[in-house]
Amino acid sequence: MAATLLISSVPGITAAAAADRTEAPVVTSSPVTTVAESVVRVRVPLPDSAGPHPEACDWLSYLRYRDAAGPADAARADRILIAQPGVLEGAGAFDNLARHTVRNAARQGRHIEFWALDRRSNCLEDHTGLAAGLAARDPHVAVGYYYRGAEVGGRRFAGYLGNDRLGWLAHLGLEQTLRDQYDLMVRELPDPAVRASKVLCGGHSLGGTLTGFFASWDFDGTPGHTQCAGYFALDSAISTSLGSLSGLPDAIGADDLGYAATQAGLASGLLPRALNLPVLINAETMNLLGVAGLAADVDPDGPSDLASYLPSNANLETTYRLLFSRDAVTFATGIPSIRDFAITNATALGALLDDNSQPLAFLQASTGFFGGGPVADKDFPLPHEPAGTTGALGVDPLAVPVDPSADYTWRDYDDIDATVARDRHGAPFTTPAKEVTAIADLARSLAEHPLDFTEQYFPSKLVTDISQAGAAEIRAHVRHPEGITAHPTINLLAGDGLIAPRGEPATGETVLAPGYQHLDVLTAAARRNTGEAEPVAANLTRFALG
Template sequence: MGSFPRLSLLAFVAFALSVYAGLTPIRTRDGNGGQQVWLPGQKQQIAYGTPRTETSYKSYSPDTFVEASIVSVFIPLPASAGTHPPECDYLSYIRYRHVDGPKNSLEADRVISFIPGTIAGAGSFDQVARSSIFYADENHQQKIEVWALDRRANCLEDNTGAVAAVEQQDAQLGFDYYYNKKEINGRSFAGFRQNGDADLEFLAEQGVEQTIEDWYDLVLKELPDQGFRTKNHYISGHSLGGPLAASFSNFDKDGNANTTADAGYNQHAGTIGYDTVVDPHFGPELPDAFKAFDFILKPIVEGGFDLAQAGFKSGVLPRSLLTALPIVLNSEATTFLQLVGAAAQIKPKEEAPIKTFPRTPTIVSAAQFFFSRYLTNFITFTPSAFNLRATNEALLGAILSDRTQGFGFLQVSCGFGAGGAIQERQFPVGYNDLQDLDTSNMSAIKPLLEALPSGSPYPLAVPTDAGPLGLGDGPLYTWLNYNEISADGGNVAKANNGKPFMNASNEVTDIAELARSISEIPLDFTEHYYATRTTTDYLFAAFGSDQALGRTTVHPNGFKARPIINLVGSEGLAIGGGFGDLGNHVVLDGYNHLDVIQAARNQTLGRKELSSISTADFVSKLGQGVLP
C-alpha cells in the first residue's frame, strides 16, 4: 500500500463519491419520561443506558454446535460527535461460541474479534466464524469464540422486516414491513435515510480513529483482563478491515507513545487478514519526486481534509457511501438484497415474484443495471429485468455470483444459472474490450481497471431469455450450487471463447448458507450507512495528512509487533497487489473476495476449506504466526 496500484476499488469508489455535493430509528419516551431504544435482535425497546444486553436469535444454520447471540454494550459517543440517535450510543457484535464451551468469554481458549470491510456488516463473517470454531475444536481441542463487530453506523439500520421474514419463514412479511407499512412487534419502518438528515451528522466523525477507538473500548469492556487479551485475543479484518486491524495495533488510547500499556498491540496476540493485507498504508502514495515539495503539498492536503470534513458535517458531501447515489447502490438496495436473501433461504426452488417487486427508482435501476447484456438494454429497459423468471436462489445467485456480478468486491463463487439462455455480457465494459487492451505501460492503473464493473479477468454472464417482448413468460431460470458444477464445467453455459464460464475448481460457497447469512442475522451482511470518512481518512493520510488518522499513528510500527497472517483468494482483490505486499500468507485457490469469509466447510474436488482451517491453526499456536 505504498504506491498507486495499492488503491483498491473500494478506496477509489470512496474517493470518487466524495466529490458529490432513511432510515429513522424509532425513539419514544415511556410514562416516566425515560428514553427507550431499539437494539439489534430485541423484540421490544429497552431503557436507554442499559449497560449490556445479550440475546440469542433464531438460526437455520446446520451448525448446531455453535451458539450465536447479539451483544450490545453501552459505550456512548463523545459530546463532540454531533447529532445522532440514542441507539448509536451502543456498540454491537455477533458472539459465536461453541455450545460446549464456557459461557464466560475470559474462560474461552481464544477470542477472535473481527471487523468487516467497506459497506459490509458483521453478518458477512458468519461462515468462517462457524467453521473456525469447528476446526479449533476438531483439530486443536480448543473452545474458541468469534466476535463479528458492527461499526457504529449500523445503529441507523432497521433489519426488523428481513429478520422476521426468516424467523417466521414468510418472505412477504419482509416486503410488507418495508413497503406496505406493516408493523412488526409494534415497530414500523420509518423510511430510508437521506444524506441531509440531521441524525446522519455524526457520520462525519466516524473515521478511522473513532472506529478503532470503538473497537478498542469494546474489547477492553468485554475482556477486562489485559493478561488474557495479550495472550488469547486475536484481531482480524476483511478487505478494508486489514488496514483497520493494523490501525488497531498502532492506536494509543491516551495518545502518549511513552506509555505503552494502552497501545493497541498490547491488547491482542496476533492479526488475521482476509483477502487483504494487514498494513495501515492504504491507498495511493505520492511519488518520491513529489516529496521534495512536501512544504507546498502538505498545506494543500490538510486544507483538503478540513474541507472534506466541513462537507461531511454540513451534508454537502455524502456522509455515507450509500447516500451518495440516488439509485442502483444505496441503503434501499442493501435492504432489498436482504429480502432477496430471505426468499432464497425460505423457498429456494420457488419462482421469485419478480413481476410484483416494488418498482422504486432504486430497485428498477439496480435490476436493469445488473441484468443488461448491452448498454442499449440498460438505456431502453428492453428486455426489462422484471420480465425474467427465476427461482429465489437463482435470483440471489445471479446478483452475487463471481461469473455474473461485475464488481469484484461483491463476487461470491456460489454456482451458476441454468434453465435458459445465458450469454456473455458486454455491459458496462465487456470482457474482451479490457483483456485485449495492452496494459504493459499502464501498471499504475491496471489493478483499478481489472476491478471495474465487468473489467474481469474472466468472461461474465447474464441471463438473456425473458420470453416474447413484454410478456415475461420465458423459461424459469434455476441454480446449480457450488457442489453441482461439474469438474470440467460441462453442465455450464459457454462464453464467447467457447469455454464454460466456470468449472468446479472456481466454486466454493454454498448458495443456501449465503442466503441465510444475508438475511437471518440481526446484525446483517451489509452496512447500509457506511461512513464515507472511514475510507477517505486513509486516502488523505496516504497523501500526507497528519491529522486524518489521529491516535492510530502513535505507534507507526505497532502492527508489526504481533504475528500476522493474510488469507487471500486466488481470484480476490489482494492477490493482484491492490493492498500491498502479502507478507506471511496463504493463497486460497478458486476463492473470490467474499469467498474468503463465506466459503462452505465441505469443499469439492477433495479440497479443504483453508480459510477457517488456517484461522484455527493460527490462533491455536499461541501467536507463533507460522502455519505448519
C-alpha cells in the same frame, strides 16, 4: 423525532434499558450446530461532540461465536478472534468462516471464540421487516413493511435516511471506529494480560486496513498493538493505506488544509456523510440484498416475484438494468426486463452476487451458475473480457439469461460439471474448482442474523480519514507504526480477489485460496469440490492455535 423513531429498530434495546450489556442467543438453520451464536450489545455512549443521535447508537454490538461445549467465559478460551468488517459489510457476513473456525478448533480439543464486529453506524438500520419475514417464512412480509406501508408490531417503516438526517456520521471516522473496538475489548476482556496473549485482531477487506491503524494507534498512552497477540487479514492486508486494497495512491488533499476542507464538507452536508450512490450502492439496495437472501433462504426453489412485487422506482429500475442487461441496448430500452424471466429465488440471489453475474469484484462470491435455460455473454457495463483479466469487474466472464420462455434454476456450487454453459470463446463459464460457496449458506448469512450481512449507512468519514491519514489530525494518533510488525500475521487471500493480483502483502504468512472471490473468504462451504477442507478456516484455525 427521527432519533425517537430509530431507537426501537434495534431488537432488545430500548431507551429504558437498564443493563449496560445484553447477550441473547441467535438461532439459525446452520448445519454447524456445535457452535453457539449470540448477539452481544454493550452500552458505550458516543461523546457529546458527536451531536444528536438515536439512543440505540450509544451501544456497540457484535456476533459472538463459540464452541457450545466450551467455556462460557470468553477469557477462558484459548483464543479470541476479533474481526472488523469491510465496506458496506456487517457482522453477519462472517457467519460461515466463524462457525468453521470455531468447529475446527473444537475438533482438536481447543476453544476459539470469533467476534464479528458491527460498526456503530449499523444502529440506523431497521431490521423489523426482515425479522418479521423470517418469522413468517415469507419475504412478501418484508416487502410489505418496507414498500407497501404495512405495519409490523404496530410499527411502520420510516424510510431510508437522507444526508440531512445523518449529521452525527460526520464525526464517525477513524478515531471513533478504533476507539469503539478498543473500548469494547476493554469492557469485554478487562484483564490486559488476556487481551495481550489471547486476542487476534483482524478483518475482511477494509477491516485489514482498520486493523493496521488499530495496531499503530495510541489509546491515551496505550499502543494498540499491545491489545493483540497477532493479526489476520481476509482478502486484505494489515496496512495503513487504502492502496493495499485498491492499488491506487491515497487521496490528494491529505495535508492539513485538505483534511480541514473535507471535515467542513461533511459537517455542512455538502459531502455525503454515508456512502450513497444514486443506484446500486445505497441503503435501499443493500437492504434489498437482505430481502433477496430471505427469499432464497425460506424458499430457494420457489418462483421469484420480488422484482415484480416491489414497487418500481428510479433506483431499483436502474439497478436491475445495470445487473441484468446483456448489452447497452438492453440497458437503454429495458427490454427484456428481469421481470420477463422465470427464475427461482436462489437464481435471483445468485444473479445478484455470483462472480459470473455481479459485475463488481468486491461484491462477488462463487456460488454456482445458471441452469434450466440458455445464457449468453454479458457485455454490460463493459464488453466481455476473457477469464484471467483483473480489475474492479473481476476476473471471470459474465453471463445473463436470454430466453424468457425458459424456467431458470440455480446450479449450486457443488453441481457444476461439463454440462455447464460455455462462453462465446467456447470455454465453460465456470468449473468445479472455481465454485466454493453454497447458495444456501450465503442466503442464511444475509437473512438470519440480528446483525446483518450488509451495511446500509457506511460512514464516508471513515474512508476520507484513511485516505487523508497524512494530516496532522490523524498523524497525532498514529504513534506506533512498529505495531504492524509487532506480532505474527496471516494473510488469507482470495486467488481471484482484490489483493492477490497485485502480489503478496509485505508482511506475514500468506495463504492463497485458488478460485476464491472477495466474499468467498467469508462464505465458502466447509469442503471444496476438490475434496479438500476449506482452506481459509483451516489455516486461520492453525494460525490461531499455533
